[in-house]
Amino acid sequence: MKVQFGLAVTDGRNKCGDVVYSRNRWGVYTKKYFKPRNPKSAFQTTFRNLWKANFQLWQSITEDQRKMWLLAAQSQKRSNNLGQKHFMSGFNYFMQINTNINFSSHASTPIPVPYILPISLPACTLIASGTAGALSLNFSPALPNSGHMLYVAASACLSPGRMVVTRQPRYIASWVDSGQTSIDILSAWATIHGLMIVGKKIFVRIFVTNSSGAHSIPVTVSAIVSP
Numbered sequence: 001m002k003v004q005f006g007l008a009v010t011d012g013r014n015k016c017g018d019v020v021y022s023r024n025r026w027g028v029y030t031k032k033y034f035k036p037r038n039p040k041s042a043f044q045t046t047f048r049n050l051w052k053a054n055f056q057l058w059q060s061i062t063e064d065q066r067k068m069w070l071l072a073a074q075s076q077k078r079s080n081n082l083g084q085k086h087f088m089s090g091f092n093y094f095m096q097i098n099t100n101i102n103f104s105s106h107a108s109t110p111i112p113v114p115y116i117l118p119i120s121l122p123a124c125t126l127i128a129s130g131t132a133g134a135l136s137l138n139f140s141p142a143l144p145n146s147g148h149m150l151y152v153a154a155s156a157c158l159s160p161g162r163m164v165v166t167r168q169p170r171y172i173a174s175w176v177d178s179g180q181t182s183i184d185i186l187s188a189w190a191t192i193h194g195l196m197i198v199g200k201k202i203f204v205r206i207f208v209t210n211s212s213g214a215h216s217i218p219v220t221v222s223a224i225v226s227p
Helices: 042-060 063-073 090-103 186-193
Strands: 014-016 019-024 027-032 077-079 085-087 123-129 134-140 149-154 170-176 182-184 201-209 219-224
Touching (some): 042 090
Antiparallel strands (some): 149 201
């Protein structure tokens, strides 16, 4: 979380209790301390390999190509959790776009590609049934058959009273948008989180990425696992 200090305190570093203070190019931020773990999941391994390959590509491109990425990043103004506007560095924009492109099953690009507006997701509901052994995303109307990649992340079974997800849901799988009205995600979810528990709530976050590396606004849906 971004931190804004006053006159008495102007900086903060290291760990205090269970809170870690650090700094990046946009200022001081905090995060909750947790004991590092390395499950080496298939997704984690894939992501690390992609990151390594894209980093090596960044090292190999010319200075003029890097300036192109920096210029492209200047058109992508972002906001932090304090509402402050900032621009990404050329390197960070290069890594973000190429990672998105990779997850859309396309090869990395050494130069920025023309921006393609991502599709908007139709209304989506999550169906979860313990007895029927069903966990599916249902769309109305159907997905637009764009051929883009649908990225799905999900939480484990949580308290039924939970209204929001406080930690990032874990990636479970991707599907190509081929005009589906329903996608069965039970097998992919169970591989990551195990068995569904009746009476517990599951959150699912979805967005679409395309060949230009752009992605749609994430949509989060939830459902309590029915008997």
